[in-house]
């Protein structure tokens with residue numbers, strides 16, 4: 090079952106198409122990340138999926154409903170949540186009161202104490218919104234989004250600007266949503282976060298999907314390479330193995346075949362009577378794959 094099934098979506102704001110027939114699916118219960126450079130069309134697509142923007146053409150089903158239809162949209166608003174990077178909350182209200190008021194909008198809200206526990210804000214239940222740190226505010230935004238037990242959650246850059254501890258907490262919370270069967274659509278420029286959280290990734294460029302798959306698939310299919318590095322003190326640049334370069338005093342080789350390279354490096358070291366140490370093999374990350382993908386315009 091797809092939580093989102095978009096087929097051939099186009100959007101023209103009046104000056105030419107900015108989405109060129111995008112087909113985009115998210116299976117129910119998965120965490121999906123949407124990536125792409127500035128101006129690629131992510132916000133436009135997400136707003137169309139959320140029902141906050143109309144499409145020019147194409148078919149769209151979100152939780153079995155059409156967000157472009159007014160009646161469906163009013164039902165969907167109760168079944169999904171959107172967490173933007175910045176939200177307006179009354180600074181003089183307490184965390185508890187704001188959650189209590191929000192819960193009253195839903196027929197079957199989560200228990201407020203349960204939500205506070207989930208976002209680790211129990212101790213701040215009586216605190217005023219204006220006294221919260223950015224990280225706590227972000228967790229309160231999430232708490233509000235979770236209160237109505239959404240089946241679908243849109244998260245825009247959920248951890249940008251947070252300290253490492255808050256970031257880890259929020260990531261754990263998002264990852265934990267999988268257990269409750271919530272479908273999550275995430276936009277983030279933090280590809281470590283995407284690699285950690287997302288079941289599937291879609292990359293948009295120039296209003297079209299450039300690549301789709303699991304983070305592992307995208308890394309595997311990309312032109313990004315593994316980096317083999319080691320120290321070989323005193324070695325002259327002209328004596329380096331084929332394809333190697335010296336970077337910050339270490340020998341670096343990019344390869345798709347690490348086993349062969351490691352064997353060749355050992356043979357080279359014996360031949361050159363050079364001692365090598367600190368050998369590291371770093372596989373490409375989603376970050377590397379994404380950059381390679383945008384540079385070459387394709388995944389292979």
Ligand SMILES: Nc1ncnc2c1ncn2[C@@H]1O[C@H](COP(=O)(O)OP(=O)(O)OP(=O)(O)O)[C@@H](O)[C@H]1O
Pocket residue numbers: 102107125126127128129130131132133134
């Ligand atoms: N309200 C609007 N009216 C006219 N054109 C728009 C509007 N919103 C976006 N666009 C255009 O649509 C294209 C896609 O923009 P969009 O904001 O969807 O990209 P994005 O991938 O979300 O970018 P970013 O990462 O910078 O937020 C851009 O060319 C942009 O100028």
